[in-house]
Amino acid sequence: MLRQHHRRATATELTKMAAHVAALITHPRTSPPSANERLSFQSHRSFATMTGNDESSLETIFRQKHSLRSRIRKELKNMDPTRKSEQDAEIQSIVLSAPWFKYSESICAYISSPELREVDTARIVSEILSKPGNGEDGDVVMRRKLYVPRVEDRNSNMRMLRIDSVDDLIVKSMNVLEPALSDAEGKLYEDAMEAKDPIDLFILPGLAFDRCGRRLGRSGGYYDTFLKKYQKLAKDRKWKDPLCVALSYSIQIVEEGVIPVTLNDVSVDALVSPAGFIPISPAAWNRCA
Numbered sequence: 460m461l462r463q464h465h466r467r468a469t470a471t472e473l474t475k476m477a478a479h480v481a482a483l484i485t486h487p488r489t490s491p492p493s494a495n496e497r498l499s500f501q502s503h504r505s506f507a508t509m510t511g512n513d514e515s516s517l518e519t520i521f522r523q524k525h526s527l528r529s530r531i532r533k534e535l536k537n538m539d540p541t542r543k544s545e546q547d548a549e550i551q552s553i554v555l556s557a558p559w560f561k562y563s564e565s566i567c568a569y570i571s572s573p574e575l576r577e578v579d580t581a582r583i584v585s586e587i588l589s590k591p592g593n594g595e596d597g598d599v600v601m602r603r604k605l606y607v608p609r610v611e612d613r614n615s616n617m618r619m620l621r622i623d624s625v626d627d628l629i630v631k632s633m634n635v636l637e638p639a640l641s642d643a644e645g646k647l648y649e650d651a652m653e654a655k656d657p658i659d660l661f662i663l664p665g666l667a668f669d670r671c672g673r674r675l676g677r678s679g680g681y682y683d684t685f686l687k688k689y690q691k692l693a694k695d696r697k698w699k700d701p702l703c704v705a706l707s708y709s710i711q712i713v714e715e716g717v718i719p720v721t722l723n724d725v726s727v728d729a730l731v732s733p734a735g736f737i738p739i740s741p742a743a744w745n746r747c748a
Contacts, residue, residue: 520719527675527717531666534710535576546708547579549733554583554662557736559702559746563659565604567619567651567701570628570636575677577664578706588624606651606658608681609637615680619651619658652689657698661686663705663727672726672739673718674705686725702746703727709734 554560566587571580587605606619620638628636641647651658667675693700705727729743738744
């Protein structure tokens with residue numbers, strides 16, 4: 460059994476937390492949380508994670524995740540194509556106009572797959588590859604770097620490789636586009652884990668999200684594993700943590716408490732849905748200020 464190093468929240472604390480989160484879901488806030496609210500919010504997330512890692516409860520968590528994945532996949536499959544296209548356009552427009560996107564010089568982003576019914580990233584990828592970024596002082600900077608995922612094996616190992624053009628991508632299973640290990644001339648693509656400069660922004664996919672930053676993936680664990688490795692790398696090199704932003708259709712955002720979590724799950728800093736940018740972590744609030 461895992462040792463419980465964190466104290467258990469009292470019934471009164473849990474009631475206050477639940478009421479606070481319910482208010483966020485019903486009435487999304489337009490101003491950043493106070494210091495005390497952020498502390499309470501982070502403690503709640505930590506408590507929820509720890510209680511979900513009891514060895515006796517892991518099987519239950521996995522069953523819950525499987526059930527939620529099945530439900531969201533069905534809803535995505537039944538989503539009206541016209542509405543889906545509209546939400547794709549709305550989400551990408553929000554990203555492209557955001558300061559946190561414009562000022563990012565190195566970006567990791569997924570290549571959307573129609574088969575997986577992911578939020579489209581075609582315009583975002585095209586924008587990164589075709590135009591330089593903007594420095595915080597308004598000056599144009601060098602051409603931005605784009606790193607995209609490449610699945611290495613079935614053991615949750617994934618790499619983020621830099622591409623200069625969509626021509627650097629090859630078709631793999633389920634018509635998913637991924638970078639090759641090298642180009643036609645044998646030149647190896649740069650790995651984000653070996654780059655000299657830090658990643659500023661991760662644009663992430665997923666199946667379901669909540670307004671506390673919990674993310675439900677597709678069960679492979681690839682993004683969670685990679686993000687944990689990169690967070691350790693950033694800490695070792697004393698780099699600023701990248702901003703992790705997930706793209707989500709409206710039907711993918713679920714109520715607090717619906718997504719079960721374990722210690723292996725990595726939360727996101729913010730969501731972008733058709734309704735707009737939803738900052739969650741203090742870093743996200745600071746970047747959107």
